[in-house]
Amino acid sequence: MKVLGIVGGAKRDGNTVRLVEEVLAGAKEVGHETILLKLVDIQIGHLGDRNGETTFPKDGFDEIKPYIESMDALVLGAPIWFSTVDSRTHVFIQRLYYYSRYYSEENKSRWPEGAKAVNVITYGDDDPHIYDSVLAWLKDSERRWGMKNIECIVAENTGERPVNARMGLLKRARDIGKKL
Numbered sequence: 001m002k003v004l005g006i007v008g009g010a011k012r013d014g015n016t017v018r019l020v021e022e023v024l025a026g027a028k029e030v031g032h033e034t035i036l037l038k039l040v041d042i043q044i045g046h047l048g049d050r051n052g053e054t055t056f057p058k059d060g061f062d063e064i065k066p067y068i069e070s071m072d073a074l075v076l077g078a079p080i081w082f083s084t085v086d087s088r089t090h091v092f093i094q095r096l097y098y099y100s101r102y103y104s105e106e107n108k109s110r111w112p113e114g115a116k117a118v119n120v121i122t123y124g125d126d127d128p129h130i131y132d133s134v135l136a137w138l139k140d141s142e143r144r145w146g147m148k149n150i151e152c153i154v155a156e157n158t159g160e161r162p163v164n165a166r167m168g169l170l171k172r173a174r175d176i177g178k179k180l
């Protein structure tokens with residue numbers, strides 16, 4: 001299987017990256033092919049409009065497309081910013097409109113129907129359920145895209161309890177990767 005990790009946020013080595021890396025390490029351990037893309041390193045812009053038709057900027061999304069089109073599983077990691085996924089993750093999700101049948105049936109045929117999805121969110125609040133609505137939204141979006149949500153990984157209170165020090169959580173992330 002090809003497992004694609006996509007991480008939003010502004011950090012290259014933050015809590016979210018750490019957890020997604022651990023899922024990918026588990027997947028690699030059992031023989032899957034893995035790749036991690038950090039959105040902080042890829043410039044992707046907003047959808048536009050020309051005379052009522054959605055337009056797509058020419059940008060770094062082009063380099064992500066081959067990975068999307070060949071993925072069997074997506075591990076999507078996002079820090080929570082202002083009570084939702086960070087801006088880079090938001091833009092990434094919205095750029096998937098490229099594969100929507102409302103935009104192009106031909107592009108839609110290149111979407112990997114049935115791919116698995118693992119969601120990772122990390123945040124500062126100490127309530128492990130406070131952003132359940134964000135997870136519900138992510139799962140609903142993935143269901144609409146014909147994906148199968150496997151697991152969600154939540155790291156709350158990352159200010160006081162950074163992911164690196166949470167061995168149980170890291171093990172769970174690795175186990176999820178192994179079971180993909």
Ligand SMILES: Cc1cc2nc3c(=O)[nH]c(=O)nc-3n(C[C@H](O)[C@H](O)[C@H](O)COP(=O)(O)O)c2cc1C
Nearest residue numbers: 011014015016079080081082083122123124125158
């Ligand atoms: C701009 C910004 C907005 C944030 N908004 C929230 C928030 O609404 N709720 C929350 O619990 N944490 C919030 N945080 C904290 C981050 O979600 C938390 O530090 C997260 O684990 C960072 O992940 P990273 O280490 O991968 O960057 C915010 C952080 C930043 C930088």
